[in-house]
Amino acid sequence: MPPAYYPAGADSAMKLPNFLEDPELNRLRAQMGAKDLGTFRLSVNPYRFTVSELEQLIVDGIDVRYLDEVRALPDGTLCYKDRRVLLFTRDAARAAVPGPADALPPYHFSNCAVVRDLREQASFVRHAVSAREDGQFQVNFVQGTLIKRTLTALPACPCCLIDLAFDASPGSFVVPRFFEKYRRNLAVENQEAGGDTGRFPKL
Numbered sequence: 045m046p047p048a049y050y051p052a053g054a055d056s057a058m059k060l061p062n063f064l065e066d067p068e069l070n071r072l073r074a075q076m077g078a079k080d081l082g083t084f085r086l087s088v089n090p091y092r093f094t095v096s097e098l099e100q101l102i103v104d105g106i107d108v109r110y111l112d113e114v115r116a117l118p119d120g121t122l123c124y125k126d127r128r129v130l131l132f133t134r135d136a137a138r139a140a141v142p143g144p145a146d147a148l149p150p151y152h153f154s155n156c157a158v159v160r161d162l163r164e165q166a167s168f169v170r171h172a173v174s175a176r177e178d179g180q181f182q183v184n185f186v187q188g189t190l191i192k193r194t195l196t197a198l199p200a201c202p203c204c205l206i207d208l209a210f211d212a213s214p215g216s217f218v219v220p221r222f223f224e225k226y227r228r229n230l231a232v233e234n235q236e237a238g239g240d241t242g243r244f245p246k247l
């Protein structure tokens with residue numbers, strides 16, 4: 045019996061025809077002189093972004109379950125799959141009366157001391173990665189049971205600025221300066237460096 049959630053008739057619609065019995069395809073195969081059917085393998089590279097993930101990375105950011113998913117590259121920058129990324133805190137508490145205590149945590153672009161500390165701490169705080177260039181991040185403001193996702197400007201992390209030797213203050217630093225110096229797409233960088241796998245080098 046098909047599972048209850050199948051719409052009526054969907055099980056038959058999902059059946060693929062047997063292409064090995066298709067007379068047209070078999071005639072074509074004979075014309076090509078191809079007797080052996082051969083094999084094919086569909087492989088998915090888990091280190092590559094899909095198009096929708098790339099869009100999400102730019103628009104909303106992608107939530108990361110564990111900070112281990114955000115890796116440190118040898119140059120000190122951070123990557124998620126095959127992209128260099130910015131790391132930020134997804135959720136922020138918003139007090140009923142806004143005050144200085146509401147200062148938002150900065151975004152990171154290196155595996156700075158703060159990020160290394162975050163990796164060590166057991167925490168329920170959710171983090172996300174982003175590749176937006178406008179310094180804005182989709183932050184969930186949490187007030188009691190209310191959650192409001194808002195595009196919010198975050199300051200750059202002062203430790204990251206020092207680690208990567210950017211001569212700027214957290215307030216004046218702009219994200220495009222980072223991505224000018226450090227390319228977003230690591231697969232392209234690896235190919236240009238002579239790598240032939242399309243994946244970033246072993247770390």
Ligand SMILES: [Zn+2]
Pocket residue numbers: 151152153154155156157158159201202203204
């Ligand atoms: Zn940092």
